[in-house]
Amino acid sequence: MxxxxxxxxxxxxxxxxxxxxxxxxxxxxxxxxxxxxxxxxxxxxxxxxxxxxxxxxxxxxxxxxxxxxxxxxxxxxxxxxxxxxxxxxxxxxxxxxxxxxxxxxxxxxxxxxxxxxxxxxxxxxxxxxxxxxxxxxxxxxxxxxxxxxxxxxxxxxxxxxxxxxxxxxxxxxxxxxxxxxxxxxxxxxxxxxxxPAPATTAANASASAPAEKKRSPLIPRPKSPNMLDLKRRFKQALSAKVRTATSV
CATH class of the missing domain: 3.40.50.300 (P-loop containing nucleotide triphosphate hydrolases)
Structure with missing residues (x-):
């Protein structure tokens, strides 16, 4: 004991x-x-x-x-x-x-x-x-x-x-x-x-899943489109510099 x-x-x-x-x-x-x-x-x-x-x-x-x-x-x-x-x-x-x-x-x-x-x-x-x-x-x-x-x-x-x-x-x-x-x-x-203890754990997990789904629109996560947008903007900025250097 x-x-x-x-x-x-x-x-x-x-x-x-x-x-x-x-x-x-x-x-x-x-x-x-x-x-x-x-x-x-x-x-x-x-x-x-x-x-x-x-x-x-x-x-x-x-x-x-x-x-x-x-x-x-x-x-x-x-x-x-x-x-x-x-x-x-x-x-x-x-x-x-x-x-x-x-x-x-x-x-x-x-x-x-x-x-x-x-x-x-x-x-x-x-x-x-x-x-x-x-x-x-x-x-x-x-x-x-x-x-x-x-x-x-x-x-x-x-x-x-x-x-x-x-x-x-x-x-x-x-x-x-x-x-x-x-x-x-x-x-x-x-x-x-x-x-059965595992069933309780599974139930708690499933019960918390809807809450996560409800919260997700309120707390946006960085997604791949954001990275693509950054790359697109970087390419635009790089192209602008190239054009400026060419004109000079």
Whole structure:
């Protein structure tokens, strides 16, 4: 696993893609503070669980994995925790930038923290707004399912919320079950790996072609007739000099 950069340079991420010869899938992980976003990301990419992380680091992780037999580069953006202030929530600029950069967004809450669950609806709306005309697909992930004695969000509430938002739902434990975490992220990656990337490139190329045709009359290019005209004028000027010299 490689740590590429922190959130302060997320805008430069697209340039990084050119260093990878294979397909790249970009995922942004968003949720409240302390829900275990970093633990989930590291668990998925390394199979390891480390209980103590630097909070709100906002790191971008990268790893090459096999998805349906194809080599794929997974980039996962771990964003700082979003807080509820004055009964309202707003995405910091760098988190909004992550949403625009990502192919998919994973919304995370902790089953031990009711406030993190209550944030999800507002976060989902903000993700849709930040995504503009083409918002990224979203999945809902409930973490810390192993802490039954601390549960504050009932098991059935997650699937109901996901159905309301129109997204997939997974309840996992980053600390105890790698397979659950891997399964949720892996299924998300499989969806994008099946999409033909070259077709998108071809579509973009064909879409830009009409624009080039429209702009061409407004920005005339030097053409061969111009060169012929210059040659013709040069010959005329040369002939005039010859006539003048002859008359003298």
């Amino acid at each position: 490689r740590l590429i950069q922190n959130m302060s340079t997320i805008a430069e991420c697209p340039a990084q893609e050119h260093t990878f010869p294979n397909r790249t899938i970009k995922i942004a992980v968003i949720g409240g503070s302390g829900v275990g976003k970093t633990a989930l990301v590291v668990r998925f990419l390394t199979k390891r669980f480390i209980g103590d992380y630097e909070r709100n680091a906002g790191n971008l992780y990268s790893r090459e994995v096999q998805v349906d037999g194809d080599q794929v580069t997974i980039q996962v953006q771990d964003t700082p925790g979003v807080e509820l202030t004055d009964n309202a929530v707003s995405l910091p600029e760098h988190v909004s930038c992550s949403v625009q950069w990502a192919d998919a967004v994973v919304l995370v809450y902790s089953v031990t923290d009711r406030s993190s669950f209550d944030l999800i609806c507002q976060l989902h709306q903000l993700v849709l707004r930040a995504g503009g005309a083409s918002p990224p697909p979203v999945i809902l992930l409930a973490n810390k399912a192993d802490l039954l004695h601390l549960r504050r969000v009932e098991a059935q509430q997650g699937p109901l919320l996901a159905a309301t938002l129109g997204c997939s739902f997974y309840e996992v434990s980053a600390s105890e079950d790698y397979n659950q975490v891997h399964g949720a992220f892996h299924r998300l990656c499989c969806q994008f790996a099946k999409q």
